[in-house]
Each structure stands twice: as C-alpha cells, then as structure tokens.
Amino acid sequence: MSTPFLPYGRQSLDEADIAAVVEVLKSDFLTQGPAISRFERAVADWCGAKHGIALANGTATLHCAAKALGLGHGDVLWTSPITFVASANAGRYCGAKVDFVDVDAGTACMSVERLAEKLRQAEKNGTLPKVVVPVHFAGQSCDMPQIHALGQKYGFRILEDAAHALGGDYLGERIGNCRWSDAASHSFHPVKIVTSGEGGMITTNDDELAWRIGTLRTHGITRDADRMIGESDGPWYYQQLELGFNYRMTDIQAALGASQMAKLDAFAVRRRQIADLYDQALAGMPLRPLARDTQGVSGWHLYMIRLNLEEILPLTRRQVFERLRGLGIGVNVHYIPVHLQPDYLKLGFKQGDFPEAEKYYEECITLPMFPAMNDADVARVRDALAKALNL
Structure with a gap:
C-alpha cells in the first residue's frame, strides 16, 4: 500500500x-x-x-x-x-x-x-x-x-x-x-x-x-x-x-x-503543538525555522524552514524540495517575492531591490501544518527531511 x-x-x-x-x-x-x-x-x-x-x-x-x-x-x-x-x-x-x-x-x-x-x-x-x-x-x-x-x-x-x-x-x-x-x-x-x-x-x-x-x-x-x-x-x-x-x-x-x-481556539492550540514538535524534531539539522517574536503568539498558518544552503552543498533547495515531494511530503514555497513577478518587473522593479526578501526566498520551504496532523505525521516529515538532506 x-x-x-x-x-x-x-x-x-x-x-x-x-x-x-x-x-x-x-x-x-x-x-x-x-x-x-x-x-x-x-x-x-x-x-x-x-x-x-x-x-x-x-x-x-x-x-x-x-x-x-x-x-x-x-x-x-x-x-x-x-x-x-x-x-x-x-x-x-x-x-x-x-x-x-x-x-x-x-x-x-x-x-x-x-x-x-x-x-x-x-x-x-x-x-x-x-x-x-x-x-x-x-x-x-x-x-x-x-x-x-x-x-x-x-x-x-x-x-x-x-x-x-x-x-x-x-x-x-x-x-x-x-x-x-x-x-x-x-x-x-x-x-x-x-x-x-x-x-x-x-x-x-x-x-x-x-x-x-x-x-x-x-x-x-x-x-x-x-x-x-x-x-x-x-x-x-x-x-x-x-x-x-x-x-x-x-x-x-x-x-x-x-x-x-467555534473550533478556532482548538485549531490554534493544535497548530502551536505541531510547531513545538517541529522545533524539537528538526533541531540539529542544517536548517532553521523562522524566528519567534517573544512578544506574541503566532497563528501558525504556515511552518517555514530556511535551509542552510552552504551546509547542504552540493544539494540545492530545488533538489531538497523535489526529494520531499517524491517521498509524499507536500511541501510548498511561500512566497516568490512579489517584485520579481514578471508583471512587477515591467513596473521597474529588479533583482537586488529587496535583498533580505530575495535571500529568504532562495532558502525557504513550507512544511505541512494543519490541525488534523498527528505526532506521527511530524515524525514522518522529519524522517523525509533527513533522507532528502542525506543525513
């Protein structure tokens, strides 16, 4: 199966x-x-x-x-x-x-x-x-x-x-x-x-x-x-x-x-639990999650990682992404910087205009995050990441 x-x-x-x-x-x-x-x-x-x-x-x-x-x-x-x-x-x-x-x-x-x-x-x-x-x-x-x-x-x-x-x-x-x-x-x-x-x-x-x-x-x-x-x-x-x-x-x-x-509070609690599980499961891997601002609590719509590209060479972000998809993990990328979209390039924007946004885009991958995920799903993502990164 x-x-x-x-x-x-x-x-x-x-x-x-x-x-x-x-x-x-x-x-x-x-x-x-x-x-x-x-x-x-x-x-x-x-x-x-x-x-x-x-x-x-x-x-x-x-x-x-x-x-x-x-x-x-x-x-x-x-x-x-x-x-x-x-x-x-x-x-x-x-x-x-x-x-x-x-x-x-x-x-x-x-x-x-x-x-x-x-x-x-x-x-x-x-x-x-x-x-x-x-x-x-x-x-x-x-x-x-x-x-x-x-x-x-x-x-x-x-x-x-x-x-x-x-x-x-x-x-x-x-x-x-x-x-x-x-x-x-x-x-x-x-x-x-x-x-x-x-x-x-x-x-x-x-x-x-x-x-x-x-x-x-x-x-x-x-x-x-x-x-x-x-x-x-x-x-x-x-x-x-x-x-x-x-x-x-x-x-x-x-x-x-x-x-x-009526279920928002329960959804939010579970999303926070999944985020904490990810933080623990991915510790020590050549990647980092988004920084958490201690002044607030995220709604956790997305759980993002940024690959430490210099540590995973010769692998590229695309190769890691495609390996994860091949292992059944529906990763995504959020987002392509808006100023680099063709319709915005026509307005005069160009590569290099917003360097932090561009650096983020080169490194980011979105991992699965939704309330119906169980702890085993998080472990599955961790194992798939380890395999995709040759760890």
Whole structure:
C-alpha cells in the first residue's frame, strides 16, 4: 500500500460544519441572509474589534479596504515583498503605485528598521505612502506598535494583512483587534486557520470605514434613507453612491465560517503543538525555522524552514524540495517575492531591490501544518527531511 500524500495545508471539517451548511440550504436565504451577520459577529468578537465585514475572498477585503481608506490615482501603497500578490495588487486595483519594504531577516515580516529608513527618504522626495500594508507572515504579527507610531509621524493609514494570523496574538491582544491599525484583512481559504470555502473579512473599529466597505462590496449601493442624496422614492428604493463591486459572501459560506469559528481556539492550540514538535524534531539539522517574536503568539498558518544552503552543498533547495515531494511530503514555497513577478518587473522593479526578501526566498520551504496532523505525521516529515538532506 502506498504512503498517503501529506499536503502542506488542509481544511478540518466535521459534522457540525456540514449541518450548518445544510441548514442554510434548507432555509429561505442562500445569500445576504442572517448567516452573514452571525459570521461577522463571531470574527469581530473573537478579535476584539467593533466591526466585521464579510466579503467574497481575502483579495476583495484588501481591495475594498484600500479604496475605503481613500487610496486612488496618484497615491502610493507599500507592503512586504514576501506575501501573496494580492497584498500589492490591491493598491494597483485602486490606481495607486505600489512599492515594497524589505523584510526582517529572522521573522520575514516587514522590517520596522527598513520601513523607517524608507519613510525618511520618501519624506525628502515627496513620495510618502498613503497606505501601508504590513503582512503578518506565516501567522506571526509584525511589530504593530512601532508601525503605528511611524504612521502617526508620517501620516499614512494602516491596513493589516492578517490572512495568516487569525488565532494569534501580540502583546497579549488578539491579532485583528485593530488597536494599531485602521483595519485588518482576513482570509478563509481552505488552507487557512478557519475556512468558509472562499471568503474574507475586514475587522475595524471605525464606524464610517465599516459602512463604506460594506457599501463597496455591494456595487456602492445603499438602501439607508439617511445616506441617500435627496428623498427616497419609497421602500423599494436604493441608490448607487459610488462605483462599487459585487464582492458579497453567500450565506452558505458564512454558515460554514461561523461553525468553524467555534473550533478556532482548538485549531490554534493544535497548530502551536505541531510547531513545538517541529522545533524539537528538526533541531540539529542544517536548517532553521523562522524566528519567534517573544512578544506574541503566532497563528501558525504556515511552518517555514530556511535551509542552510552552504551546509547542504552540493544539494540545492530545488533538489531538497523535489526529494520531499517524491517521498509524499507536500511541501510548498511561500512566497516568490512579489517584485520579481514578471508583471512587477515591467513596473521597474529588479533583482537586488529587496535583498533580505530575495535571500529568504532562495532558502525557504513550507512544511505541512494543519490541525488534523498527528505526532506521527511530524515524525514522518522529519524522517523525509533527513533522507532528502542525506543525513
């Protein structure tokens, strides 16, 4: 019998999740019904934020939030080069220019030192960003108090990309509570910490920002007579106040997401246990995990290793990756630096622009991490790594 393939991430669903979806399928609402508000409240309450606004996916949350923060033509958005392309694309969707801030050598999160240096230069050049998007990479928070302090000094808005981080905390407060930001973006893709199939959410404490994001997700339309221009024609009446989008989540998705939220704490505990097991199992190998910031607890969306390439010569990262795949370990790479994507090279970015991000990419491999993994799965990954590295 062949050994089953162990993916890098996988949803964890149970009968309660299935029942929640079936209940919606039997109800009067498949979209824009009561399950949406239940899911929004569950996420906002868990994070400790005032508002949750559900959208179709994580990319939609970034786009709508950036637009609601006033980002537009002639403006600039900065984010990390080590992220999925959506973090940067959101700025371009708004007609803004995009630039990047290099990452910390240990955590691969946005470097506060590089951010401060870049801001000082941008102030001299008159090119300060309007929005900065710190990415809580692999589940670990960026240094948000320091980024917030820089935002106050230089006048930019802050949109946290927390797609990896639900279930984590920083300085004793839950990631997504928006204490040090205008808003936080969450993703519920199946490999994330909880899933709604596809889906995303913005958390925020800003009433006006929440209202505008909620309007933008539905074509820019309101049915609120107090928000309309002039008088309403009657109960049927609505107005499009600006050009918005169809970025709505369905009740089917929201029901699944709300059911999953009931298991978030248990998922987070198990992910932390798996991370600790990996730390112990991989000790002494020619590799290193991401540095852990002792001021917070990661949501552990991903468990990353960086190969000590000089110690494994003549092996290359690609050879190690392919050997692991051949042994049934579904490793991946997160991420190719955004500035090296062909579409971004056309904008003038080039190799060497963000050296820490590029060095990280050359060395990184993503190991399997999901709550249904057992201790034997971690041992299997360790043994496969030892074999792939000729240890």
